[in-house]
Amino acid sequence: MIFIDRQEVIALLPEGWKAKAKTVTDALHAASGSAERKEIIADNEELWRSIKSVLAGVGYHKCWYCETAEIRSDNAVDHFRPKGKVSGTGHGGYWWLAFDVKNYRFACTFCNSRRHGDGGTTGGKADHFPLVAGSQRADSPLVSISVEIPMLLDPCDYFDTTAVWFDETGQVKVNPEAEAIEENVPDRVSRSRDLYHLDHVRLIEARKRIFLDVLEMCDQADGALLLYKSTQDATARTVFHDSINALKRMRREDAPYSAVAKCAVRGYRSSSPSAKIIAEVS
Numbered sequence: 001m002i003f004i005d006r007q008e009v010i011a012l013l014p015e016g017w018k019a020k021a022k023t024v025t026d027a028l029h030a031a032s033g034s035a036e037r038k039e040i041i042a043d044n045e046e047l048w049r050s051i052k053s054v055l056a057g058v059g060y061h062k063c064w065y066c067e068t069a070e071i072r073s074d075n076a077v078d079h080f081r082p083k084g085k086v087s088g089t090g091h092g093g094y095w096w097l098a099f100d101v102k103n104y105r106f107a108c109t110f111c112n113s114r115r116h117g118d119g120g121t122t123g124g125k126a127d128h129f130p131l132v133a134g135s136q137r138a139d140s141p142l143v144s145i146s147v148e149i150p151m152l153l154d155p156c157d158y159f160d161t162t163a164v165w166f167d168e169t170g171q172v173k174v175n176p177e178a179e180a181i182e183e184n185v186p187d188r189v190s191r192s193r194d195l196y197h198l199d200h201v202r203l204i205e206a207r208k209r210i211f212l213d214v215l216e217m218c219d220q221a222d223g224a225l226l227l228y229k230s231t232q233d234a235t236a237r238t239v240f241h242d243s244i245n246a247l248k249r250m251r252r253e254d255a256p257y258s259a260v261a262k263c264a265v266r267g268y269r270s271s272s273p274s275a276k277i278i279a280e281v282s
């Protein structure tokens, strides 16, 4: 999960979009009941679909939850707080946020919809929006959503993006540094892994590959550095510099599963001088 700055999305909205969203939201507030609201939402779906490319672009055409690249899949605009109903609760959905751009997340099918994975896993957020135990829920537009402590990690919340850690297993782990700050981090990571389907076997395999690629590149850089130091061989120096460039590229947010690459570099920094340079200097 990488951080997505909602301000960037807002800055890129097409002219007139906010005004249209406000008109529809006003109509929702004025509606006589849930049936009329559902109709208004269904009639105006095009409004969030029309900015799908903006959301995709801000996240480098990767799912905001799992970082899988949108290549041929038809990714969706997920309402982080579900607009129609909230599974497992009597909540009728955060309809007043249906046209609030801050509630949109760009999501792949596996994160967004209930699906079975090929390794026997099941996941997909769908209408789920659990809160941590004891949290108040905003059950009407009169209650600010700031009273809520969502159980699901949010890519638009930088702290949340630091809560997940990856290692050579490709599995989703808890970042102990984040846990030291907020004790509910392990529960939130575990629930997010299940609901975003982050333990999907294909995803685990992809993460493992990235992790190993990073370690291999670190070893290559370290080997070249050692050779250069002992022989002053210019070619070895070039290999070292090129490898450092490659490592830097793998950690860039537009790179595949860049959060995994960052964890790999960080985790390897105590034994690899190259990883140390990348993790602590760049």
Ligand SMILES: [Zn+2]
Pocket: 063, 064, 065, 066, 067, 068, 107, 108, 109, 110, 111, 112
């Ligand atoms: Zn995803």
